[in-house]
Amino acid sequence: MNYKNNQQNNSSSLIHIIGTDASGPEKLPLFLQEIILTTKKLAAPKRILKITEKWLINTNKKKPLPELFESDKPEKLILWLREQKNQTVVLASGDPLWFGIGRCLTESLPSNRLVFHPCASSLQLAFARLGRPWQDASWLSLHGRDSEPLGSCLQKRPKALAILTDPSRNGAKEVREYLRAAGLEDSYAFWIFERLGHSQERIEHLTPKDELPNDLDRLHLVILISQKASAPDPKKLPLFGLEDGIYLQYSDRPGLMTKREVRIQLIADLELPERGVIWDIGAGVGSVGLEALRLSPKLHLLAIDKRIGASALIRANAKRLSVKPSAIIEADALESLKNINFPKDLVNPDRVILGGCGSSREKLLEIIIKKINPNGIIVIPLVTLEATSRLIEILKTSNFKLSITQHQTSRGVPLSQGTRLMPMNPVFILKGRM
Numbered sequence: 174m175n176y177k178n179n180q181q182n183n184s185s186s187l188i189h190i191i192g193t194d195a196s197g198p199e200k201l202p203l204f205l206q207e208i209i210l211t212t213k214k215l216a217a218p219k220r221i222l223k224i225t226e227k228w229l230i231n232t233n234k235k236k237p238l239p240e241l242f243e244s245d246k247p248e249k250l251i252l253w254l255r256e257q258k259n260q261t262v263v264l265a266s267g268d269p270l271w272f273g274i275g276r277c278l279t280e281s282l283p284s285n286r287l288v289f290h291p292c293a294s295s296l297q298l299a300f301a302r303l304g305r306p307w308q309d310a311s312w313l314s315l316h317g318r319d320s321e322p323l324g325s326c327l328q329k330r331p332k333a334l335a336i337l338t339d340p341s342r343n344g345a346k347e348v349r350e351y352l353r354a355a356g357l358e359d360s361y362a363f364w365i366f367e368r369l370g371h372s373q374e375r376i377e378h379l380t381p382k383d384e385l386p387n388d389l390d391r392l393h394l395v396i397l398i399s400q401k402a403s404a405p406d407p408k409k410l411p412l413f414g415l416e417d418g419i420y421l422q423y424s425d426r427p428g429l430m431t432k433r434e435v436r437i438q439l440i441a442d443l444e445l446p447e448r449g450v451i452w453d454i455g456a457g458v459g460s461v462g463l464e465a466l467r468l469s470p471k472l473h474l475l476a477i478d479k480r481i482g483a484s485a486l487i488r489a490n491a492k493r494l495s496v497k498p499s500a501i502i503e504a505d506a507l508e509s510l511k512n513i514n515f516p517k518d519l520v521n522p523d524r525v526i527l528g529g530c531g532s533s534r535e536k537l538l539e540i541i542i543k544k545i546n547p548n549g550i551i552v553i554p555l556v557t558l559e560a561t562s563r564l565i566e567i568l569k570t571s572n573f574k575l576s577i578t579q580h581q582t583s584r585g586v587p588l589s590q591g592t593r594l595m596p597m598n599p600v601f602i603l604k605g606r607m
Contacts, residue, residue, distance in 0.1 A: 192292030194370025197224035356416030407495035455529030
């Protein structure tokens, strides 16, 4: 049944679900105000109901108030609505069909009784206040939901992320603790929006050093806007084990890098000498090789990655860490090693990290084995079991001493009043010593 017929055939028993901002009905179009003024049954969340009752008294002084019902508990609202035979109004925040009461109503009541009148959602209002287009924004709700999707979303480094916070789990504080745990506090502008549309609306931009407001409204929205993190002071950074957020990343593949916990293990397995040549093949953002240089600055680093922009990105990260790779090649690793189109003093490595490279990995390993110096070490991080068998065979056939380890780590993230552990993807590390 289409909307027009819906109104004609069931006008006396329709349930109008009308979205408002925090100011209640006073800013609604006149035809919606008229529906509210003429209804005899009206439900709304307690905070909107108080505003609406005051508005009804001031606007329609001669008429008695409709029967008012608090809709904060959806199950009670459904039972109440089923009892209503005449036209009824339900007020809701923003767009009732966007993380609102609309889903419960559509699942529990006949569709031919429901008519939705959305207001601008809190997401739309927030981005309007910022004056920023939001078609590239991601969003999620933490209301009554596990917080794990927040961690997963942050790993993808969205350009903008809107979060409907859960006041029962510390709201904006929970989001901030997630950012801190991920080392991304400097990578996002942190905005809090309270009472959007109300005369007491408040919008605040907080830096990592700012405290959260003591009088923060229970219902608030957090928006994170990606920003270029300020360059760190290399002298204040640890020699290795840097937070992931220190590194600049590919804008089209955010989060695609060797994570801190695995990076630490790889560097340990490399057993870095004081001098020599290290190859970082499939270098990505350059994190493993660059941290190796911080520990052994006399090493000569050759980094190879075929992604467009790899050379500029790795150089930028090297500058942030105050290290100097000997050469960075932005090209296919297999072609580069076959043709040896790099300085001759880097042709024979002492240490090799072989990351990524997909189907070329086996051929690359065979070339590396031919080029590596005596007593050299190769470390290979892998994320699938299938990738390990052939590489193990190649190393054993070449008389390398082999060790295999599997690393599964978890990061502590906020959970209500405590902390839970969020598992990261397991990684297998093959270590071959000549």
